[in-house]
Amino acid sequence: MSAHRFRVRVYYEDTDMAGIVYYANYLRYIERARSDWVREIGIDQLAMKAEGVVFAVRRVEADYLQPARFDDELEVETTLSKLTPARMIMAQIVRRTDDVLFRAEVTIACIGPGGKPARLPAELRLLPLTPTS
Numbered sequence: 001m002s003a004h005r006f007r008v009r010v011y012y013e014d015t016d017m018a019g020i021v022y023y024a025n026y027l028r029y030i031e032r033a034r035s036d037w038v039r040e041i042g043i044d045q046l047a048m049k050a051e052g053v054v055f056a057v058r059r060v061e062a063d064y065l066q067p068a069r070f071d072d073e074l075e076v077e078t079t080l081s082k083l084t085p086a087r088m089i090m091a092q093i094v095r096r097t098d099d100v101l102f103r104a105e106v107t108i109a110c111i112g113p114g115g116k117p118a119r120l121p122a123e124l125r126l127l128p129l130t131p132t133s
Contacts, residue, residue: 004040004078006033008094010068020067026102027060030092033076034106043121052113053121058087059107066101068094074101080127086110086117088124 008029016022038045038055048054068074075095082089087109094102112118119125 004033004037006036006076006078008032008074008076010070010072010074012070015070020069021072023064026062026064026094026104029074029076029094030078030102030104030106033078033092034090034108037078041123041127043123048121053118054111055108056111057106058109060104062102062104064102066096066099068096068101072096081105083120083125083127085119085125088120 010021014021014025035045045055073096077093077095079091080088081091087107090106090108092104092106093100110118110120
């Protein structure tokens, strides 16, 4: 499976007093990209929720490499790097053209009623992993 790409424009409200993107907003950007990817592969999260199953971020490891600034156009690249029956690990990179600004490895757990682990939807369990370079 190839990488999913999602575009984000930096708005004034995304920046801090120094005029750069506030660090927590990168987490918002990568969340939007993951949600878009899930929708694109045909998973209906509202239907999952109605069945008592949801996705939850279990772990994020992030590296802030360079600042983004007001009006930058960014691209979030998302790749699936590991799958287990109830968990997926995704690599996410935020770029401004060729410059890598932010990298994260995000572990997503699938949880069911009572917060117990649940199986990932079949559409996800059958996806090929993205080769790492």
